Amino acid sequence: MTVNRISSLALLNGVLGDVGASQKQLADLQGQISSGLKSTDFKGIDGQVEQYSRLEAKIREAAGYQESNRIGLARLETADIAMEKMVAVANEMANLMIQARSSTTQGSLNVGFQLREKFKIMTGHLNATFNGKYLFGGTNTATAPVPDSTVVPSVEGVPDDTYYAGSGDDITYSADERTTYDFPVRADNEAFQNIFAAINLAISGFEYNNDDDMAAAIDLMQAGQSGINIARADLNTTIIDVRTINDRLNATEIHWKGVKESIVNTDLLEATAKVSNYEAILQATFAVYARLSQLRLTDYLR
8 A cells, every 4th residue: 555644654654653563573472382382493592492401301311311220120020020030039949948957868859969959050040131230240241250059168067259250349230410329239149148158958868867967058048038038138129119119200301302392292282272362353453544544734734
């Protein structure tokens, strides 16, 4: 339209400016509603870019710890299954030793053979692996911690770790940015040393019908059983702690994702309400524009 009255020019320019601004806002809001995002680049979240970047870093960090913890829990749970089986085998060996000592026909029980076979089973559990790495050898995950079940203590009846081929250091894991934990069980644990000594002493005592050695072997085995139960309890405590930390990390990650989404995602209810408002403003502005375009000089002089 051509403006041919100078007196209307300023008002018309103002109205046209309002129309342009409202149309731009309306177009932006419609784009936000259709895309679900407040902006497709950082310009649209000016003033919150630092917070957004920090949240993204925190979310990545939490996700990384959770994945690491999932693998750590799988290791711990695999170790717990092996420990459960070792507890059962230790109970069988202890019962066999008690039965043989009280029996008048020890030879018919073939105690030595049975103990050796059960002991092989226990050492097999001590050599348990996860993803091809040995669990009970400390930081030495490439070597079987108990490669030979026939190794005897340096002094008969005295527990030691001569059978152990693993490391004396524990593997340390990070559950989150503030919490680390050691893998809680190694095959050189005092409980297993007692069991190794008990088996070898029991076999000797039964072969030579030495009741004192039999009694001492049973005492060592019972000490070993108690130690295994304590070690397994420590293992289960670690599992519970890591699960708790992972649950907290998951909840925190969900919260951070919600905050991040609130920065970049469109609030559909709010945006829809604003669209209605801007449409009303445009309708009113066009009405004013239509009215101004019809005014004459005499209208201003009234």
